[in-house]
Amino acid sequence: xxxxxxxxxxxxxxxxxxxxxxxxxxxxxxxxxxxxxxxxxxxxxxxxxxxxxxxxxxxxxxxxxxxxxxxxxxxxxxxxxxxxxxxxxxxxxxxxxxxxxxxxxxxxxxxxxxxxxxxxxxxxxxxxxxxxxxxxxxxxxxxxxxxxxxxxxxxxxxxxxxxxxxxxxxxxxxxxxxxxxxxxxxxxxxxxxxxxxxxxxxxxxxxxxxxxxxxxxxxxxxxxxxxxxxxxxxxxxxxxxxxxxxxxxxxxxxxxxxxxxxxxxxxxxxxxxxxxxxxxxxxxxxxxxxxxxxxxxxxxxxxxxxxxxxxxxxxxxxxxxxxxxxxxxxxxxxxxxxxxxxxxxxxxxxxxxxxxxxxxxxxxxxxxxxxxxxxxxxxxxxxxxxxxxxxxxxxxxxxxxxxxxxxxxxxxxxxxxxxxxxxxxxxxxxxxxxxxxxxxxxxxxxxxxxxxxxxxxxxxxxxxxxxxxxxxxxxxxxxxxxxxxxxxxxx
Numbered sequence: 450x451x452x453x454x455x456x457x458x459x460x461x462x463x464x465x466x467x468x469x470x471x472x473x474x475x476x477x478x479x480x481x482x483x484x485x486x487x488x489x490x491x492x493x494x495x496x497x498x499x500x501x502x503x504x505x506x507x508x509x510x511x512x513x514x515x516x517x518x519x520x521x522x523x524x525x526x527x528x529x530x531x532x533x534x535x536x537x538x539x540x541x542x543x544x545x546x547x548x549x550x551x552x553x554x555x556x557x558x559x560x561x562x563x564x565x566x567x568x569x570x571x572x573x574x575x576x577x578x579x580x581x582x583x584x585x586x587x588x589x590x591x592x593x594x595x596x597x598x599x600x601x602x603x604x605x606x607x608x609x610x611x612x613x614x615x616x617x618x619x620x621x622x623x624x625x626x627x628x629x630x631x632x633x634x635x636x637x638x639x640x641x642x643x644x645x646x647x648x649x650x651x652x653x654x655x656x657x658x659x660x661x662x663x664x665x666x667x668x669x670x671x672x673x674x675x676x677x678x679x680x681x682x683x684x685x686x687x688x689x690x691x692x693x694x695x696x697x698x699x700x701x702x703x704x705x706x707x708x709x710x711x712x713x714x715x716x717x718x719x720x721x722x723x724x725x726x727x728x729x730x731x732x733x734x735x736x737x738x739x740x741x742x743x744x745x746x747x748x749x750x751x752x753x754x755x756x757x758x759x760x761x762x763x764x765x766x767x768x769x770x771x772x773x774x775x776x777x778x779x780x781x782x783x784x785x786x787x788x789x790x791x792x793x794x795x796x797x798x799x800x801x802x803x804x805x806x807x808x809x810x811x812x813x814x815x816x817x818x819x820x821x822x823x824x825x826x827x828x829x830x831x832x833x834x835x836x837x838x839x840x841x842x843x844x845x846x847x848x849x850x851x852x853x854x855x856x857x858x859x860x861x862x863x864x865x866x867x868x869x870x871x872x873x874x875x876x877x878x879x880x881x882x883x884x885x886x887x888x889x890x891x892x893x894x895x896x897x898x899x900x901x902x903x904x905x906x907x908x909x910x911x912x913x914x915x916x917x918x919x920x921x922x923x924x925x926x927x928x929x930x931x932x933x934x935x936x937x938x939x940x
């Protein structure tokens with residue numbers, strides 16, 4: 450008996466097959482092997498074709514099934530996770546009307562700011578727990594004003610994972626978690642926000658049926674089954690955005706628990722049981738995977754757009770194509786703490802929520818052509834990313850979060866000893882690293898939704914902790930000095 454998870458990222462689509470009884474990963478793969486295309490027609494724009502997600506999913510899926518030798522009929526449930534906040538628009542024939550406006554696209558900022566003021570800042574914060582900002586609702590408002598010929602054809606709107614569920618089942622649907630990340634959900638009334646619908650003049654008919662996060666959300670159609678080699682009727686039993694799902698993958702479900710990622714973007718995500726918010730919406734609050742009307746479980750999310758994308762940019766533009774990321778990490782370690790005085794502000798991937806939606810771009814400070822070389826730049830980049838985390842975590846701490854332990858998958862930037870130790874030393878938190886990822890988490894969550902596991906603790910009993918990195922208290926001062934210098938350049 451097997452479970453499968455699909456992770457629809459902006460860089461690639463990952464597929465993971467898990468043996469249900471043992472919880473072990475049987476096979477996993479991703480596609481494309483190079484980063485997926487992001488179209489930027491104008492500065493600050495970012496779009497992807499949803500058909501590419503589906504085609505890449507099929508390629509990775511077939512690779513996993515071939516590697517494993519498992520019969521598709523033995524897959525008992527499917528889980529889906531996705532890049533958050535993307536907008537997918539369908540016509541009445543379930544055809545995509547335009548490319549998806551994805552998470553790092555900043556064109557909708559003015560629309561969100563206008564809604565924040567018109568609806569009322571206090572009302573938005575107390576009910577939506579966020580400013581409408583640059584999220585899905587504001588992106589839809591941009592389409593309405595700038596592409597009326599598209600808007601008039603809309604039958605349903607959804608997020609990236611909902612689109613994949615539709616391709617699998619032929620059925621459209623949304624979840625409360627998805628609605629909350631799109632800033633469509635009123636947490637006080639526990640319904641789609643009338644304030645948002647009225648201000649943007651969005652018809653409620655655009656919203657498909659609300660599906661449970663855990664539980665049967667549809668079944669694989671005969672068409673999709675033929676494309677994937679699965680059994681028709683295989684249930685889809687879980688879906689959630691990538692950051693709530695990443696927390697789930699690390700068995701982070703309870704108030705006070707913290708998860709983190711550092712891929713193309715970087716995230717620190719803490720669970721709370723209070724309807725709380727940052728008055729400036731620099732960090733955002735969404736429904737966690739175990740949120741219900743009866744049980745308040747919210748994810749407080751710090752997102753930094755310019756994270757791993759800075760590392761990959763340096764690799765391309767410092768003529769480091771022949772080096773692996775591990776080679777780059779080793780080079781960074783040859784530079785001392787503080788990178789010999791070089792500081793990098795990493796915000797070069799669009800407007801940053803932690804900076805109140807300002808787009809300050811990436812900047813490099815303190816370079817001396819006679820002193821510094823690529824190892825200093827590589828270390829300054831990793832430190833700059835960590836410092837941006839700490840900048841945001843200071844906001845989270847101001848909301849009452851006690852950040853003493855951070856859990857993360859052993860992947861991406863967390864593979865770098867420089868990155869992990871800097872994060873531990875600057876934040877004062879212990880960093881626990883686990884052998885898991887979003888696709889594996891989605892697969893196990895599908896087991897919860899299908900009733901194969903009785904609880905999340907049973908589902909994640911096999912989670913393997915690889916290492917724990919403790920803060921080096923004797924070095925706190927030198928790390929904090931580098932952070933304060935970095936913050937001075939940012940200010």
